[in-house]
Amino acid sequence: MDLLKNTGFYGSVSRKGPHYRLEVPGFKNLELRQKLIGFNNPKHIKKIEAHLGPLTPSTRILTSQSY
Numbered sequence: 001m002d003l004l005k006n007t008g009f010y011g012s013v014s015r016k017g018p019h020y021r022l023e024v025p026g027f028k029n030l031e032l033r034q035k036l037i038g039f040n041n042p043k044h045i046k047k048i049e050a051h052l053g054p055l056t057p058s059t060r061i062l063t064s065q066s067y
Contacts, residue, residue: 008032027052 001013004024009032011024024033030048039045 007036 001011001022004011009024009029010026011022011029014021014023030052034048039048
């Protein structure tokens with residue numbers, strides 16, 4: 001969890017028996033995830049776009065812009 005907090009994510013870790021659950025809720029976390037990791041699965045992209053609108057690419061290669 002410390003690694004996630006150091007990159008700006010927030011959330012919690014819970015334990016039920018031998019299993020752990022990492023919860024990183026919220027739109028801020030979703031935006032950070034999109035910037036750092038992105039999505040490859042079209043199913044997940046469509047789900048997010050249905051709620052938030054079109055996602056921008058995680059890199060600017062497709063738009064020919066430089067950093």
